[in-house]
Amino acid sequence: MTLRTERYLKTSIAVLLTIPFIVPFLMLLSTSFRTFKDYVANPGGFPASFTLNNLTNAWNGANLGGALISTLITCAVACTVAAIAALAGAYWFRIHQGRFAVTLHWLLVAGWAIPTVAWLIPVFVILTQVGFTDSRIMTGVVDGVSSLPFALYLLHTFFRQVLSTDILEAATLDGAGVLLMFSRIAVPLARPALAAVTALVFVWTFGDLLVAATLLQDPSVNTLTLATASLATRENLNLQGQAAAGLVALLPTLLVFAFAQRALQLGFGAGSGK
Numbered sequence: 001m002t003l004r005t006e007r008y009l010k011t012s013i014a015v016l017l018t019i020p021f022i023v024p025f026l027m028l029l030s031t032s033f034r035t036f037k038d039y040v041a042n043p044g045g046f047p048a049s050f051t052l053n054n055l056t057n058a059w060n061g062a063n064l065g066g067a068l069i070s071t072l073i074t075c076a077v078a079c080t081v082a083a084i085a086a087l088a089g090a091y092w093f094r095i096h097q098g099r100f101a102v103t104l105h106w107l108l109v110a111g112w113a114i115p116t117v118a119w120l121i122p123v124f125v126i127l128t129q130v131g132f133t134d135s136r137i138m139t140g141v142v143d144g145v146s147s148l149p150f151a152l153y154l155l156h157t158f159f160r161q162v163l164s165t166d167i168l169e170a171a172t173l174d175g176a177g178v179l180l181m182f183s184r185i186a187v188p189l190a191r192p193a194l195a196a197v198t199a200l201v202f203v204w205t206f207g208d209l210l211v212a213a214t215l216l217q218d219p220s221v222n223t224l225t226l227a228t229a230s231l232a233t234r235e236n237l238n239l240q241g242q243a244a245a246g247l248v249a250l251l252p253t254l255l256v257f258a259f260a261q262r263a264l265q266l267g268f269g270a271g272s273g274k
Helices: 003-032 036-041 053-061 064-095 099-113 116-130 136-162 165-173 178-189 191-206 210-215 224-229 239-272
Strands: none
Touching: 003 239, 036 239, 053 064, 053 239, 064 099, 064 136, 064 178, 064 191, 064 224, 064 239, 099 136, 116 136, 116 210, 136 178, 136 191, 136 210, 165 178, 178 191, 191 239, 210 224, 224 239
């Protein structure tokens, strides 16, 4: 097989793998900007019309502007909680190699396997008793804590690769303490992995429905997922309105992933070579 044939084959495989993701996006885009008459006449076909009314009606009807602000606040809190806790925890587990530390690490990581519904209702009852429901900040904290097991695993795995024993021993011989090694060595090295963790937590929190629907009962603090769901009723699914709202919700996540991909490309090689 020649180099050109191999390149064409890889390109063809890559194109085929992207089709299951591109087609739903194109359908979402088409549904968002078609008139109702055009959509009813040919739901799965090519659009024969263009309108911004669906986007305008969804934006005003579901208060997508306020929902976007609520979502960004929740995501910012979740990313901060998950990043700080996972970074500190991963560093602690890296410098402690005993049996207790290893067991505790895997117990925390195993929390990722616990279904959300198993702990969400007890958390809701506790937060209701202390008056912390309908809070975007508290919802972000809950989302951040629920993402912590995966974030901890990812950062700890990264530290095991780049924060070698030789680096730790050299820093100790130079007189660096635990906190100085954390701030001067561990944090700079972890920037690419931290970017990946932040991006994933942002996307998960941005698309969360279950936690937000349980903890946010006040429509004025709805997130985008809740606002999008409110556009549908039993009598009217409002597919075009939901598609338009879904398109609004999709754009920030695409931007975050684009930024995270660039951060990983620029930072991973440099971080592992320090």
